[in-house]
Amino acid sequence: MEVVLKILLVEDEFVSRMKLNKILSHFGTCDLVTTGKQLIEAFILAHEEGNPYGLISVDIRLPDMMGQEIVQEIRKWEKQHNVAVQEKEARILMVTAMSDGKNIMSSFKEGCEAYVVKPFDLDKITQALAKINVLPQSR
Amino acid sequence: MNKRILVIDDNASIHEDFKKVLGLPVQDKSISEIEEMNQDLFGVKLARAGVGFDLSFALTGNRGCLLVAEAIEAGCPFGLVFLDQYLPDLDVISIITTIWEKAPRTEIVMISTFAVDSWQAPVEELGLTSRLLFLRKPIDTLVLRQMALSLLEKYSLSEKSSNATDQLPGERERQLELALAAMTTRNRELLEINQEASTNSSKKTDYLMSMSHEIRTPLNGVLGMVELLRETELDQNQRHLIETLAESGEVLMLLLTNILDLAKIEEGKIELQYTAFSLRKCVSGVINLMEARAIQRGNRLVTKIDPAVPAQVQGDEIWMRQVLVNLLSNAIKFTNKGNISVEIEVDVETERHVMLNFVVLDSGIGIDSKDQEQLFRQFAQVGGKAGVIYDGTGLGLAVCKQLVNLMGGEIWVKSNPGEGSAFHFSIAFEIASRKEAVNKPEQDREEPDNVIVPTSENGGRVLVVEDNPTNRKVAGIHLRLAGYCPEFVTNGQEALDWLSEEKCDLILMDIQMPVMDGFEATLEIRKFLPKIPILAMTANVFQSQRDKCFAVGMNDFQAKPVRKQGFLAMIEKWIGKPDAKKQANFKTAQSQPKVKVANTDEPLEPPIYIDRAIKDFEGDRELVGIVLTEFVKITAGRIETMVRATFDRDLEVVANEVHALKGGAGNIYAERLASVAEELEKALEQNHLARISSRLVSLSREFGCLQEYLRTCGDLK
Numbered sequence: 001m002e003v004v005l006k007i008l009l010v011e012d013e014f015v016s017r018m019k020l021n022k023i024l025s026h027f028g029t030c031d032l033v034t035t036g037k038q039l040i041e042a043f044i045l046a047h048e049e050g051n052p053y054g055l056i057s058v059d060i061r062l063p064d065m066m067g068q069e070i071v072q073e074i075r076k077w078e079k080q081h082n083v084a085v086q087e088k089e090a091r092i093l094m095v096t097a098m099s100d101g102k103n104i105m106s107s108f109k110e111g112c113e114a115y116v117v118k119p120f121d122l123d124k125i126t127q128a129l130a131k132i133n134v135l136p137q138s139r
Numbered sequence: 140m141n142k143r144i145l146v147i148d149d150n151a152s153i154h155e156d157f158k159k160v161l162g163l164p165v166q167d168k169s170i171s172e173i174e175e176m177n178q179d180l181f182g183v184k185l186a187r188a189g190v191g192f193d194l195s196f197a198l199t200g201n202r203g204c205l206l207v208a209e210a211i212e213a214g215c216p217f218g219l220v221f222l223d224q225y226l227p228d229l230d231v232i233s234i235i236t237t238i239w240e241k242a243p244r245t246e247i248v249m250i251s252t253f254a255v256d257s258w259q260a261p262v263e264e265l266g267l268t269s270r271l272l273f274l275r276k277p278i279d280t281l282v283l284r285q286m287a288l289s290l291l292e293k294y295s296l297s298e299k300s301s302n303a304t305d306q307l308p309g310e311r312e313r314q315l316e317l318a319l320a321a322m323t324t325r326n327r328e329l330l331e332i333n334q335e336a337s338t339n340s341s342k343k344t345d346y347l348m349s350m351s352h353e354i355r356t357p358l359n360g361v362l363g364m365v366e367l368l369r370e371t372e373l374d375q376n377q378r379h380l381i382e383t384l385a386e387s388g389e390v391l392m393l394l395l396t397n398i399l400d401l402a403k404i405e406e407g408k409i410e411l412q413y414t415a416f417s418l419r420k421c422v423s424g425v426i427n428l429m430e431a432r433a434i435q436r437g438n439r440l441v442t443k444i445d446p447a448v449p450a451q452v453q454g455d456e457i458w459m460r461q462v463l464v465n466l467l468s469n470a471i472k473f474t475n476k477g478n479i480s481v482e483i484e485v486d487v488e489t490e491r492h493v494m495l496n497f498v499v500l501d502s503g504i505g506i507d508s509k510d511q512e513q514l515f516r517q518f519a520q521v522g523g524k525a526g527v528i529y530d531g532t533g534l535g536l537a538v539c540k541q542l543v544n545l546m547g548g549e550i551w552v553k554s555n556p557g558e559g560s561a562f563h564f565s566i567a568f569e570i571a572s573r574k575e576a577v578n579k580p581e582q583d584r585e586e587p588d589n590v591i592v593p594t595s596e597n598g599g600r601v602l603v604v605e606d607n608p609t610n611r612k613v614a615g616i617h618l619r620l621a622g623y624c625p626e627f628v629t630n631g632q633e634a635l636d637w638l639s640e641e642k643c644d645l646i647l648m649d650i651q652m653p654v655m656d657g658f659e660a661t662l663e664i665r666k667f668l669p670k671i672p673i674l675a676m677t678a679n680v681f682q683s684q685r686d687k688c689f690a691v692g693m694n695d696f697q698a699k700p701v702r703k704q705g706f707l708a709m710i711e712k713w714i715g716k717p718d719a720k721k722q723a724n725f726k727t728a729q730s731q732p733k734v735k736v737a738n739t740d741e742p743l744e745p746p747i748y749i750d751r752a753i754k755d756f757e758g759d760r761e762l763v764g765i766v767l768t769e770f771v772k773i774t775a776g777r778i779e780t781m782v783r784a785t786f787d788r789d790l791e792v793v794a795n796e797v798h799a800l801k802g803g804a805g806n807i808y809a810e811r812l813a814s815v816a817e818e819l820e821k822a823l824e825q826n827h828l829a830r831i832s833s834r835l836v837s838l839s840r841e842f843g844c845l846q847e848y849l850r851t852c853g854d855l856k
Contacts, residue, residue, distance in 0.1 A: 015803035119805040
């Protein structure tokens with residue numbers, strides 16, 4: 001039996017959230033949050049319940065946190081809890097409207113693995129996720 | 140009420156009498172008191188008298204004084220003391236003094252048996268007092284009783300009022316505290332009101348500044364067009380109309396500048412930027428600017444500069460210039476067929492500083508002495524006929540005064556009606572250099588070393604990079620009329636694209652443009668075209684802006700509004716007059732422009748590409764419908780929030796909202812809305828309030844279009 005990928009996505013803007021939900025649904029089941037704080041809480045809760053998210057999609061600019069900060073927080077938490085050893089590290093997709101390299105570079109530095117520049121579509125996201133071995137699931 | 144009475148008398152029987160008259164009342168009330176007292180005098184039948192006073196007795200003065208002291212200590216002092224005039228131990232004066240020392244309000248009745256004159260001594264000794272009475276034996280019981288009642292009442296009242304007075308400081312403190320608290324509250328309120336007022340004032344200034352700025356842009360277009368119209372064939376009447384139009388436009392421009400300046404000064408937003416500059420150049424620049432207008436009115440414009448005036452002084456050239464422009468334009472306005480002069484002379488000079496006197500002199504209508512005081516105030520202009528004939532707001536002189544004061548100087552006027560006016564101002568400057576020779580390196584710097592001989596290999600082809608269509612048109616017509624061959628793009632990015640495939644001799648570069656501004660574009664162009672002359676065109680005339688232009692690699696600087704003469708002279712300086720032959724070749728070559736040139740007649744793209752959105756949502760039309768409805772609702776809220784936040788100058792909120800809006804709009808392919816949002820984002824990055832406001836208006840308009848479009852297409856259900 002194929003294990004369904006658990007996806008957590010944060011996006012404060014409504015249309016993007018709906019669209020991202022629609023697109024990412026091809027890859028797994030999505031939980032949606034709208035702020036960085038909610039994302040961190042959901043991320044920790046999932047770990048505590050023993051069923052962590054496999055993919056986290058992060059908007060680079062949120063009202064409360066920058067995407068880079070979120071990635072930093074996630075990786076810090078994983079390190080503190082030895083998540084790497086269990087090989088349950090989340091894969092992180094950065095969604096950004098800024099095409100400037102600086103933000104993306106600093107996201108990579110913090111441990112993000114893939115990014116997609118807005119406006120995105122299924123093709124773009126599929127390509128980005130293929131690079132980190134997240135593939136569409138047949139349902 | 141105090142009921143304590145002390146009787147000091149060496150005769151013990153007197154004590155008994157007092158007891159009977161003033162002591163506790165007898166229970167049997169069959170005999171009325173008054174009858175009883177009327178019947179009996181001292182010693183005989185006083186059995187049932189007494190009104191309930193608390194009596195104490197002393198046989199000697201010492202004993203009496205002791206009892207007084209004890210009573211005070213016990214907290215129940217005697218209100219009244221009956222004192223026999225002759226006591227064995229102490230004399231009556233010393234007893235009274237002692238009692239009053241201890242209890243100054245004690246009522247004392249001196250009782251004597253002998254002649255009246257014996258009372259004289261104590262009265263003289265004790266001075267004027269209201270607390271001493273005299274009673275002669277034998278004593279009438281009623282008199283005694285009434286006296287006791289009356290005096291104790293008096294004592295009690297006096298005690299009460301004194302207590303009240305003693306308590307008063309405490310009471311006052313309380314009241315003071317209350318008043319203080321009220322005052323503090325009021326102060327806080329006032330402070331808030333004051334802050335609000337100053338915020339409002341600051342908002343007003345911002346509004347004024349952005350308004351003036353927004354008005355100036357189209358006005359520049361109007362003035363440019365007028366100048367072009369002048370070049371066409373006109374009859375006498377049309378020419379006159381055009382001249383009037385031009386003059387009114389110039390006046391309006393100056394007025395706007397003054398409003399803007401005054402608002403800036405009032406808000407303390409003007410910063411003086413001190414650089415070394417030449418006053419001679421500054422003055423001649425102003426004269427050049429004003430000459431045409433002076434000549435139109437038949438005036439002669441001359442300058443007289445004292446040779447001792449240093450070549451360069453440290454000062455703010457821009458504002459110095461503004462003062463001179465305002466004074467000169469006033470002089471020209473009020474003078475017909477006369478003389479106007481600008482004079483500068485040295486007043487005092489030290490090793491490092493020089494105090495200069497400036498005079499702008501005219502032979503115009505002059506100003507009445509009673510009007511002279513009003514002159515430098517805002518919105519004041521000399522009334523009467525002058526006000527009718529010479530319209531204006533009089534803001535110019537207010538600006539002059541503020542600016543001169545800001546530069547640490549004084550401004551005043553000497554004038555007589557019909558004899559012209561002399562506006563004086565004096566400012567102290569630090570001397571930058573005394574000799575004119577030191578100026579030369581600066582002049583050299585202005586002349587570029589790489590282009591000495593103007594060349595136009597491409598037939599005088601000029602690329603105009605400018606986002607404002609009116610400015611494009613004005614520049615284009617000037618260039619074409621002069622024989623150059625203009626090409627147009629609307630921003631830096633388009634310029635780069637164009638230059639990657641085309642060639643030109645010179646680039647006219649606007650600074651503030653969407654997508655890519657003039658600075659960035661110049662930096663990019665310099666990477667592959669190091670020598671092509673790039674001339675900046677900008678409405679921002681600040682030195683910092685100029686410096687930046689040169690810093691990014693521009694060669695020259697043309698202030699907007701573009702004026703034909705200076706504009707063409709500058710181009711000629713760089714690439715010479717256009718070569719007719721080469722130009723002809725190019726005209727055929729460039730008939731088909733390869734790069735898309737901004738064209739306002741081009742059909743607009745739709746507010747939203749719904750098909751693409753549906754495709755993105757994998758054909759789920761219903762979901763797109765829901766998303767769009769929600770998007771419209773959210774966006775309306777965002778715009779409202781942004782408008783409010785802009786007003787409150789909370790630009791961070793605006794930035795967050797517009798960012799989210801841009802993302803959303805992009806995602807549903809509302810491209811126009813997304814691109815206006817992007818422009819607003821840029822304006823926010825530049826912190827350019829006027830532009831932010833205008834972009835916000837565009838955004839709102841674009842959103843209206845989208846809503847309208849969605850209403851009419853409505854095929855999502």
